[in-house]
Amino acid sequence: xxxxxxxxxxxxxxxxxxxxxxxxxxxxxxxxxxxxxxxxxxxxxxxxxxxxxxxxxxxxxxxxxxxxxxxxxxxxxxxxxxxxxxxxxxxxxxxxxxxxxxxxxxxxxxxxxxxxxxxxxxxxxxxxxxxxxxxxxxxxxxxxxxxxxxxxxxxxxxxxxxxxxxxxxxxxxxxxxxxxxxxxxxxxxxxxxxxxxxxxxxxxxxxxxxxxxxxxxxxxxxxxxxxxxxxxxxxxxxxxxxxxxxxxxxxxxxxxxxxxxxxxxxxxxxxxxxxxxxxxxxxxxxxxxxxxxxxxxxxxxxxxxxxxxxxxxxxxxxxxxxxxxxxxxxxxxxxxxxxxxxxxxxxxxxxxxxxxxxxxxxxxxxxxxxxxxxxxxxxxxxxxxxxxxxxxxxxxxxxxxxxxxxxxxxxxxxxxxxxxxxxxxxxxxxxxxxxxxxxxxxxxxxxxxxxxxxxxxxxxxxxxxxxxxxxxxxxxxxxxxxxxxxx
Ligand SMILES: [Zn+2]
Numbered sequence: 001x002x003x004x005x006x007x008x009x010x011x012x013x014x015x016x017x018x019x020x021x022x023x024x025x026x027x028x029x030x031x032x033x034x035x036x037x038x039x040x041x042x043x044x045x046x047x048x049x050x051x052x053x054x055x056x057x058x059x060x061x062x063x064x065x066x067x068x069x070x071x072x073x074x075x076x077x078x079x080x081x082x083x084x085x086x087x088x089x090x091x092x093x094x095x096x097x098x099x100x101x102x103x104x105x106x107x108x109x110x111x112x113x114x115x116x117x118x119x120x121x122x123x124x125x126x127x128x129x130x131x132x133x134x135x136x137x138x139x140x141x142x143x144x145x146x147x148x149x150x151x152x153x154x155x156x157x158x159x160x161x162x163x164x165x166x167x168x169x170x171x172x173x174x175x176x177x178x179x180x181x182x183x184x185x186x187x188x189x190x191x192x193x194x195x196x197x198x199x200x201x202x203x204x205x206x207x208x209x210x211x212x213x214x215x216x217x218x219x220x221x222x223x224x225x226x227x228x229x230x231x232x233x234x235x236x237x238x239x240x241x242x243x244x245x246x247x248x249x250x251x252x253x254x255x256x257x258x259x260x261x262x263x264x265x266x267x268x269x270x271x272x273x274x275x276x277x278x279x280x281x282x283x284x285x286x287x288x289x290x291x292x293x294x295x296x297x298x299x300x301x302x303x304x305x306x307x308x309x310x311x312x313x314x315x316x317x318x319x320x321x322x323x324x325x326x327x328x329x330x331x332x333x334x335x336x337x338x339x340x341x342x343x344x345x346x347x348x349x350x351x352x353x354x355x356x357x358x359x360x361x362x363x364x365x366x367x368x369x370x371x372x373x374x375x376x377x378x379x380x381x382x383x384x385x386x387x388x389x390x391x392x393x394x395x396x397x398x399x400x401x402x403x404x405x406x407x408x409x410x411x412x413x414x415x416x417x418x419x420x421x422x423x424x425x426x427x428x429x430x431x432x433x434x435x436x437x438x439x440x441x442x443x444x445x446x447x448x449x450x451x452x453x454x455x456x457x458x459x460x461x462x463x464x465x466x467x468x469x470x471x472x473x474x475x476x477x478x479x480x481x482x483x484x485x486x487x
Pocket of ligand 1: 279291
């Protein structure tokens with residue numbers, strides 16, 4: 001597929017049309033020439049898509065501590081250098097979990113024949129004994145239901161079935177995946193299955209992070225395909241059902257990794273930092289094209305295009321490609337710690353981690369007056385349908401450790417309605433990313449980054465959060481979850 005996209009003359013003129021009578025407050029407003037250069041280049045040069053092909057088809061999956069992750073760090077550094085953007089690596093210790101071989105089946109009975117299960121261990125799960133574990137299944141819909149069942153859970157494999165059908169359900173259903181094993185183990189269960197958190201399925205299981213309570217028992221945990229959760233549900237209606245699980249996964253000692261940090265220094269206020277983030281790691285299945293290869297290439301392209309501007313934007317634009325978002329958030333935490341002394345100078349943070357889809361608009365998490373500051377500068381995005389301020393929060397898992405420092409968050413929201421068709425599955429591959437939509441989102445990110453770096457004032461900082469809330473993502477979703485409405 002050609003990665004160069006035609007840009008109609010009409011669109012270009014829309015993007016670059018200067019207001020007839022600029023309002024006095026906007027006298028120092030965005031220059032149409034800069035808008036043309038940034039947005040035009042992102043829409044027509046196909047650079048982000050070409051980079052995404054290198055990262056996905058070239059390097060492939062990049063789970064923390066894996067060879068793929070190491071290769072991705074080296075690739076990112078090399079790529080920034082090729083773009084003439086200053087880059088360095090900041091060390092992060094990351095967990096190292098490996099999947100091994102895995103399988104599951106429903107042994108046949110006189111009532112039904114044997115069925116293979118399409119399953120995938122959850123990241124962080126312990127393995128089963130080598131010979132596997134066989135037990136009866138008990139189906140629940142919620143964490144609360146486990147406690148209500150009492151003794152009935154003992155010695156069973158708990159199946160967390162749920163009714164996620166749209167992206168917005170993700171935050172709720174994710175708690176079953178992350179917490180289900182510990183809740184079930186405490187009640188005496190010997191294994192845990194969760195229906196894949198998916199909005200479409202061709203019998204593909206979707207993995208994701210889980211965590212055990214520090215002092216509780218640890219039981220093997222896996223996601224089954226939506227179809228297999230439905231099968232188990234039907235078989236259970238007719239009487240007891242056993243499953244056999246063989247999971248070869250294990251946790252190895254922590255590994256050395258890096259946040260990749262790159263910077264376009266500001267011309268006037270170099271100490272004021274606009275942070276653009278995405279995470280370089282992915283799950284070990286598929287090639288992390290939407291999650292979060294798309295975010296990575298968008299922020300890299302923004303830096304490349306901003307780096308070519310003469311003069312440079314007023315403030316420093318810093319790109320951080322975070323390590324270990326999926327199963328630990330160690331990169332986000334390491335950044336907040338290493339840069340604690342300069343977080344007061346972080347004037348905005350923007351994280352792209354909801355897929356490479358069509359941009360819809362801009363969301364803010366800032367104090368009163370933030371929208372008024374930014375909105376007039378979003379005009380050049382109107383032709384893309386992304387020129388307005390949207391309701392709802394902005395954020396991202398990797399930048400969530402910046403919440404206590406009251407760093408304003410800005411989000412370029414994309415249409416993530418189909419994100420969970422492929423999220424954390426073998427199907428998250430380059431062919432699912434539409435080159436044109438990726439280019440449009442990249443254009444929006446490049447432009448919003450420029451606005452934040454150039455607008456005369458800075459965003460008012462948001463209120464400090466209540467102390468207990470700080471480490472969560474804005475959706476209240478656990479680590480490894482993308483943004484709320486992007487779920
Ligand atoms: Zn992600």
